[in-house]
Amino acid sequence: MNFLLQEGIPGIFLWPILIGVIREGMIIIKQGGDKIISGASMNNMPNILWLEEIRKEDITSVGGKGASLGEMASLGLPVPKAFIVTAQAFRRFLVETGLDQKIYKSLERLDVENNEALEKAAENVKGLVLKAKVPAVTRDEIKKAYRKISPDDLVVAVRSSATAEDLPDASFAGQQETYLNIKGEAALLTAVQKCWASLYGARAIYYRAKQGFDDRTVNIAVVVQQLVNSEKAGVMFTSHPITGEPSTIIEGSWGLGEAVVSGSVSPDKYVFDQRTEKVVDRLVSTKKIEIIADGGHGTKSVEVDVQRQDAQVLSDAEVAKLAMYGKIAENHYGVPQDVEWGIVGETIYILQSRPITTIGPRKGTQGTSAGVSAAKEEHKILIQGQGASPGVATGKVMIIRDVKDSGSVKEGDILVTRMTNPDMVPAMKKVAAIVTDEGGMTCHAAIVSRELGTPAVVGTKKATSVLKNGQLVTVDGEKGLVYEGAFEKAVQKQQVAAQQVAGAGVPTVTATSVKVNVSIPEAAARAAATGADGVGLLRIEHLILGLNKTPGWFITNHREEEFVKELHDGIRIVLDAFPGKPVWVRTLDAPTDEFRNMMGGENEPHEHNPMLGWRGIRRDLQSPDQFRLQVEAFKQLWKEGYDNLGVMFPMVSHPDQFVRAKEMMRGWGVDVENTTLGIMIEIPSSALLVKDFIASGIRFASFGTNDLIQYTLAIDRNNENVADMYQPKHPAVLELIHNAIQTCREYGVECSICGQAGSDPKMVEWLVEHGISSVSANIDAIAKIREAVARTELRIILEAARNRNAE
Ligand code: PEP
Numbered sequence: 001m002n003f004l005l006q007e008g009i010p011g012i013f014l015w016p017i018l019i020g021v022i023r024e025g026m027i028i029i030k031q032g033g034d035k036i037i038s039g040a041s042m043n044n045m046p047n048i049l050w051l052e053e054i055r056k057e058d059i060t061s062v063g064g065k066g067a068s069l070g071e072m073a074s075l076g077l078p079v080p081k082a083f084i085v086t087a088q089a090f091r092r093f094l095v096e097t098g099l100d101q102k103i104y105k106s107l108e109r110l111d112v113e114n115n116e117a118l119e120k121a122a123e124n125v126k127g128l129v130l131k132a133k134v135p136a137v138t139r140d141e142i143k144k145a146y147r148k149i150s151p152d153d154l155v156v157a158v159r160s161s162a163t164a165e166d167l168p169d170a171s172f173a174g175q176q177e178t179y180l181n182i183k184g185e186a187a188l189l190t191a192v193q194k195c196w197a198s199l200y201g202a203r204a205i206y207y208r209a210k211q212g213f214d215d216r217t218v219n220i221a222v223v224v225q226q227l228v229n230s231e232k233a234g235v236m237f238t239s240h241p242i243t244g245e246p247s248t249i250i251e252g253s254w255g256l257g258e259a260v261v262s263g264s265v266s267p268d269k270y271v272f273d274q275r276t277e278k279v280v281d282r283l284v285s286t287k288k289i290e291i292i293a294d295g296g297h298g299t300k301s302v303e304v305d306v307q308r309q310d311a312q313v314l315s316d317a318e319v320a321k322l323a324m325y326g327k328i329a330e331n332h333y334g335v336p337q338d339v340e341w342g343i344v345g346e347t348i349y350i351l352q353s354r355p356i357t358t359i360g361p362r363k364g365t366q367g368t369s370a371g372v373s374a375a376k377e378e379h380k381i382l383i384q385g386q387g388a389s390p391g392v393a394t395g396k397v398m399i400i401r402d403v404k405d406s407g408s409v410k411e412g413d414i415l416v417t418r419m420t421n422p423d424m425v426p427a428m429k430k431v432a433a434i435v436t437d438e439g440g441m442t443c444h445a446a447i448v449s450r451e452l453g454t455p456a457v458v459g460t461k462k463a464t465s466v467l468k469n470g471q472l473v474t475v476d477g478e479k480g481l482v483y484e485g486a487f488e489k490a491v492q493k494q495q496v497a498a499q500q501v502a503g504a505g506v507p508t509v510t511a512t513s514v515k516v517n518v519s520i521p522e523a524a525a526r527a528a529a530t531g532a533d534g535v536g537l538l539r540i541e542h543l544i545l546g547l548n549k550t551p552g553w554f555i556t557n558h559r560e561e562e563f564v565k566e567l568h569d570g571i572r573i574v575l576d577a578f579p580g581k582p583v584w585v586r587t588l589d590a591p592t593d594e595f596r597n598m599m600g601g602e603n604e605p606h607e608h609n610p611m612l613g614w615r616g617i618r619r620d621l622q623s624p625d626q627f628r629l630q631v632e633a634f635k636q637l638w639k640e641g642y643d644n645l646g647v648m649f650p651m652v653s654h655p656d657q658f659v660r661a662k663e664m665m666r667g668w669g670v671d672v673e674n675t676t677l678g679i680m681i682e683i684p685s686s687a688l689l690v691k692d693f694i695a696s697g698i699r700f701a702s703f704g705t706n707d708l709i710q711y712t713l714a715i716d717r718n719n720e721n722v723a724d725m726y727q728p729k730h731p732a733v734l735e736l737i738h739n740a741i742q743t744c745r746e747y748g749v750e751c752s753i754c755g756q757a758g759s760d761p762k763m764v765e766w767l768v769e770h771g772i773s774s775v776s777a778n779i780d781a782i783a784k785i786r787e788a789v790a791r792t793e794l795r796i797i798l799e800a801a802r803n804r805n806a807e
């Protein structure tokens, strides 16, 4: 980036509207480690250290938080002023008051599993620390430092930061108290003492005992820092957290950053492209509440005044400046950073920076992803991939290396496998989350998980080797992360699914129909509850493959009726959920490798590249029996009065295929002229020949972008190694889509999309601008897609009206 570092730096210490912050950091030093603070070394250490004096090597004196602030200040980042009451000050306090021995004694034989005893010991020790008199020298030095930082008794506050948050070898996050808005020397001294006492909270004692830390080697530092009484604040990822792309992602809202970090508000979101130095994405949310300082008593949550609720929080210039600071931190630390920031007037403050690998879901997110915010309770990231199905779930890892073992998957497990197959669907229905080594956003695992409302992370490359059977993990299906351990807020997938539908249930009327994709009948009711205008894609292979038998098996074993019945019953469930609304049923389209493990799979050909092989309409045209049985199921449904059933042919590359399919159907007694028959545009040839398809009688065309992208760009959609080259908005893809839409418009033929790109609001905005007639999205995306459609339509109308007025 071309920014000058000095740009945002002057005046860091000059801004008037500052109140202070006290932060505390714990120093935990493992017994036997080389950093145990001995009495001798303590004597040489000051009680107070200023930010400017601190380097990261001082971590044992200032805690991880203090060390990190010191380092940031040394980079010239606009860090609010601070001083640290060092770990040595704490140790000196313990020694001089004689508390050390008392404390160790009372903790020595404590059975931490005995809750009552633990609570009692914690209360006792905390009481000792709080009641003891702080040595006069230490008191004086703290007071002096405070005067220096704030001659006018400015309010200070606390922001918790444990050493473990920033140290790689241990995590003690969430075990310290936070004190905000402390004013005056007396209150400050009390707050420092309370911080010290919090080292002996029941939870902290328990945790250390379990982790094998000896309390004699535990110290705590307290960071006292000016509080930026932010008018707006938030968090930033200095690079894309999953792909590492040079995109800075910033979330911001009004008031203190707590509102964003705690997840109590939906913040604005900005994406800054570091290559073009432009804000490339901007999502302005309705921010109903803000957290502000509450006099001398902490903070309070208040309603945001109406004018600011929908107002954009950050200007492009502020986004760019924040991104620059983020980049400085990232370059310095060598890894992408998770940064907390605040703004007062026109002044930006960087409050905290830590590696992205320590992020955790935002508190209170109740199973939805945490955005870019970090929770106080942090967890180690074990593995990352692509977030393929949103939601957060905790469970025990169950690694399935062979599909034959999928029967051992239990309700609530985390299914970890190389890649899911249709015959794994029964197991997929049971689990709390799914993690795969392979695949991208349109792989089998991704499609089915989204539909089941099950969080999923795909394309991790090595989940099956990194994760261990029985290991407790938490999966964040939006961010694409798998964390060690459990999060309190992870929720049942049913709740996730319910949340996805909630909010989608109040349909906005849009001129562009917003339909939904369905693959499994169980999802039909949830899909319908979104208020979608119909089903733009029903993938029927899932109705059959879940039975673990190939279509060929049914035919060879003369079980054709059974096959037809399965199809008929499954499709009918979806039709019943969408009375009077169009339901486009797609004929079978499964690559041969997906059949391999099923009964009859042994007769499937071995293909070098199944994606380019015997699938879709090409197979049906060469396997008339298989095609006929599908048509038989459709015919029964039409006979039963389901005339909202339309048929869509996949993988067509030439109009001849459509004509032949139509003629075969006619031959089996279908009134093809009065039936809604259409095609998927999944191959560049069909996009290029759409006019000829129209001439051959298609009633509609729907972009299957999952395949269209892979066939246009020669990027295997299931290959995680090239996933970052799989670009839905590649100009060649957009050109094919644009031209096909224009031709469809010219001839009055419905043109839709049912690939994954139809679940991306930005893409949908583009499609609506280019004249698409309908879009079909995943269940979880319907609400945002409907909103994107509505906004775009309104914008088009508004612009047209303005243009008219200007004429
Ligand atoms: C597509 O290709 O975009 C599509 C919807 O079909 P599938 O993902 O089933 O190949």
Ligand code: MG
Pocket (backbone or CB within 6 Å): 650, 682, 704, 706, 707
């Ligand atoms: Mg396809």
